[in-house]
Amino acid sequence: MTSEAGGRVVALVPAAGRGVRLGESEPKAFVTLAGTPMVRLAVDGLLSSGVVDHVVVVVPPDLIDSASACLPDGVDIVEGGAERIDSVRAGIAAAPDADIYLVHDAARALTPPSLISRVVAELRCGRAAVVPALDVTDTIKSVDILGNVTGTLKRSELRAIQTPQGFDAELLRRAYSAATPADGATDDASLVEHLGERVRTIPGDALAFKITTPLDLVLARAVIAAAEAKVQ
Numbered sequence: 001m002t003s004e005a006g007g008r009v010v011a012l013v014p015a016a017g018r019g020v021r022l023g024e025s026e027p028k029a030f031v032t033l034a035g036t037p038m039v040r041l042a043v044d045g046l047l048s049s050g051v052v053d054h055v056v057v058v059v060p061p062d063l064i065d066s067a068s069a070c071l072p073d074g075v076d077i078v079e080g081g082a083e084r085i086d087s088v089r090a091g092i093a094a095a096p097d098a099d100i101y102l103v104h105d106a107a108r109a110l111t112p113p114s115l116i117s118r119v120v121a122e123l124r125c126g127r128a129a130v131v132p133a134l135d136v137t138d139t140i141k142s143v144d145i146l147g148n149v150t151g152t153l154k155r156s157e158l159r160a161i162q163t164p165q166g167f168d169a170e171l172l173r174r175a176y177s178a179a180t181p182a183d184g185a186t187d188d189a190s191l192v193e194h195l196g197e198r199v200r201t202i203p204g205d206a207l208a209f210k211i212t213t214p215l216d217l218v219l220a221r222a223v224i225a226a227a228e229a230k231v232q
C-alpha cells in the first residue's frame with residue numbers, strides 16, 4: 001500500500017554513524033538483532049507501516065555493498081558524510097520528489113509501525129513538523145566543563161524526542177539549506193526550530209528507543225526474544 005494520493009512520503013534512514021558507544025566491531029546499523037541487521041529492521045518497520053512510499057538509506061561509503069545485500073529491492077542506498085547532518089542532507093538530495101520526509105534513525109530498530117503511521121497522520125492533518133516525545137524520568141541538570149552543576153531543568157517541561165521525525169518536504173529542505181555543522185544539531189527538528197517554525201510533539205513509544213549502548217543492545221535482544229516466545 002502506498003500513500004501517493006495524499007503526497008509522496010519518503011523515509012530517510014541515516015545509518016552512516018560508526019556507533020562507537022555500542023562497543024561492537026561493525027558500525028551500529030549493521031549490528032544484528034536475532035540475525036537481522038538493525039538497519040534492515042528499521043526499514044522493515046517503515047515499509048510495514050503502509051504509509052511510506054519510498055525509503056532512502058544513508059550508509060558509510062565502504063558499506064554500500066553490504067547495505068544492498070541486506071536491504072529489500074526498491075530501497076535506495078546513498079553515501080553518508082562525516083556528521084549526521086551531512087548524511088541526512090545526502091538523503092534529501094537523493095529524493096527531491098518527496099512531499100513529506102520522515103527522518104528515522106537506523107538505531108531505533110524496534111520502532112512500532114503504528115508510531116510511524118501516527119507521525120504521518122499528523123502531517124496529513126496539516127502539521128509541518130512532527131516529532132514523537134516521551135516524558136523524561138531522570139532529573140536533567142546542566143554542567144560546566146569541570147562537571148560542576150550550573151542548573152536544574154524543570155522536568156515537567158522536558159521531553160525525550162524520538163524518530164521518525166516528520167516534515168513538510170519544503171520546510172525540511174529549507175532547514176537543511178540554512179544548516180551548518182556549527183549548529184551542532186542532534187536531530188532534524190532543531191534545524192526547523194532555528195527557522196522559527198513550530199514543531200509539534202505527539203506521544204512517542206518506549207519501543208522506539210535508540211540502541212546506543214551495550215545495555216540497549218541487551219534490552220533490544222530481550223524484547224525480540226520475548227516477542228518470539230509469545231508467538232510460539
Ligand code: C5P
Pocket residue numbers: 013014015016017018028029058080081082083084085087088105106107108186212
Ligand atoms: O550519533 P547518533 O546516535 O545521534 O546517530 C543517530 C543516527 O544517525 C544513527 O542511525 C547513525 O547511524 C546516523 N548517523 C549518520 N551519519 C553520521 C552520524 C550518524 O547517518 N555521520
